[in-house]
């Protein structure tokens with residue numbers, strides 16, 4: 070697995086390169102936060118909002134940085150840094166995932182929290198945006214260590230979270246077990262069980278049917294709609310999916326079930342390719358056994374970066390930020406890009422791909438299935454009344470497709486990209502809530 074480091078740092082290397090270029094005066098700096106702020110600035114310009122409103126929406130409402138000491142299984146103590154950023158609560162409690170990855174920092178969490186605000190507003194779920202993270206590589210820790218880290222982090226952020234304040238959910242490196250530990254830590258401290266404190270928890274603890282696959286189902290609904298919009302019949306379409314985690318693996322599976330030929334997938338270790346289409350079930354079994362897609366017998370090996378430049382109809386980046394940047398955007402051959410990940414495309418890449426006629430469906434629309442079913446889960450937990458899986462999935466599909474139509478209509482009538490349209494629609498809703506509530510005092 071010597072490719073681990075190279076592939077894992079690829080997007081950040083791109084950021085570092087663009088940073089160096091910027092220092093040379095050659096190109097603007099691209100980081101997730103700079104990208105998020107630039108998207109906001111474009112929407113503010115379009116909507117004609119004041120600089121005061123711009124500043125308010127560009128700045129997180131509340132941020133917490135916490136020290137997270139861990140007693141390792143060996144007895145040694147190590148210290149990690151954790152964050153929780155609450156970008157906005159004008160439309161309701163803050164909502165957003167918790168990320169465990171070595172490169173997590175406050176600026177990345179700020180960007181992800183801002184994108185959550187827009188996503189919740191765009192899909193009209195009654196939340197603001199938040200995000201959390203710990204700079205830790207979960208693969209280097211035992212389950213017992215991850216439990217201790219999660220419980221300590223939860224107790225440190227306890228004063229600012231709650232079912233009516235801020236509701237965490239899984240993201241990169243965390244899962245339903247992580248949510249169960251958060252729920253338990255919060256509940257023990259409250260003295261009673263509080264299922265509404267997290268979403269994406271196990272069904273046995275009040276999780277929702279259909280939550281685990283919701284982001285991928287939403288990505289698939291949008292991908293099929295976007296392909297048809299681009300004049301491509303899904304059953305004749307080819308696709309590549311970057312990332313084979315909670316979002317990417319099920320997206321590859323659902324796309325395949327919908328008739329799309331998924332030719333390539335990747336993870337942080339490398340990529341695999343089969344022109345006739347990958348057997349996603351067999352690949353998932355291989356990943357469960359070995360921990361990586363590489364070495365799968367039903368495919369040939371491919372360089373991770375090359376996956377993004379394959380000649381396919383549909384590209385689904387479902388891994389990390391900044392993977393489509395000004396260094397590779399001119400070589401992307403996909404006709405439609407559906408962003409399963411948050412922030413995979415930098416503004417420079419957006420501009421290049423728009424000029425080249427590539428249809429990019431932005432993250433805040435494409436991957437909103439997770440927060441929609443998180444909202445359903447929170448509603449169910451608060452009512453202690455559970456819905457059937459078919460009810461959850463029908464409501465998810467209806468919300469995704471109506472948001473798609475809304476964004477498409479807004480973009481088409483104004484000659485905007487889908488990202489600018491989606492961001493403007495969302496920013497307008499948040500600004501309206503600000504205005505109606507007024508400024509205190």
Ligand code: NAD
Pocket residue numbers: 076077078079080239240241242243284311312313314315316317335336337338373387388389390409410411412436437439440
């Ligand atoms: P995950 O940890 O389950 O999976 C991440 C996957 O990406 C893994 O397969 C990992 O190996 C791969 N990966 C990491 N770096 C890579 C690289 N440089 N190149 C290729 N692959 C790489 O995380 P997830 O929950 O699937 O999240 C993926 C993305 O989707 C993130 O951007 C996340 O914010 C976003 N997202 C997740 C959800 C959700 O419900 N889980 C909802 C909305 C958006």
